[in-house]
Amino acid sequence: MQPHPNVAAVQAALDTAGARDAAGRPSQVRILAEAAPTAAAAAAQLGVEVGQIANSLVFAADGAPLLVLTSGAHRVDTARVAKELGIEQLRRATPDFVREHSGQVIGGVAPVHPGRPGMRTLVDTALFTFDEVWAAGxxxxxxxxxxxxxxxxLTGGTVTDVA
Structure with missing residues (x-):
């Protein structure tokens, strides 16, 4: 069975970048038995803490896309992020905006994807409390x-507190 084109593209991006997991092995996209559109659902299927799920959230930042990779254990403080980045209006993106700028749908947006070069990215400092995290594929x-x-x-993201 051929993998979904988005999964194949993410795996290719991981391979090209030489991405590694916590054990130093090449990072491999895994297909879960059930959809995991939330951090809690993904954590339950993987048997990890919800904080280890790196949620990929797309926001409209003064009309431009902003990818925030946040720990599944908390929510993004949009007022804080907007103030820190000097953004006048920061809001959750619509499904159409997410698809237009990421090539993927909400619930499966991967932080690495060749269809999304140069999207400004923030990486939550809370993710660094774990040796390994899990991101959407x-x-x-x-x-x-x-x-x-x-x-x-891999993302060229800026590490910052987002909660």
Whole structure:
């Protein structure tokens, strides 16, 4: 069975970048038995803490896309992030905006994807309390393990407090 095109693209991006998990092995996208559109659902299927899920949230920041990779254990403080970045209006993006700028749908947006070069990205400092985190692999059934440091490197994200 051929993988979904988004999953294949995410795996290719991980392979090209030489992404590694906490054990130093190449990071591999895994297909879950059930869709995991929330951090709690993903954590339950993986048997990890909800804080280890790196939620990929797309926001409209003065009309431009902003990807925030946040720990599944808390919510993004949009007022704080907007103030820190000097953004006048920061709001959750619509499903159409997310698809337009990421090539993926809400619940499966991967932090690495060749269809999204240059999207400004923030990486939550809370993710760095874990040796390994899990991020979406392009669809709601797919995830991959990665270290927070690798996540920062691959996305070119800015590490910041987002909660």
């Amino acid at each position: 392009g669809i709601a059934h797919a995830v991959f393990p990665i270290t927070p440091t690798e996540l920062e490197r």
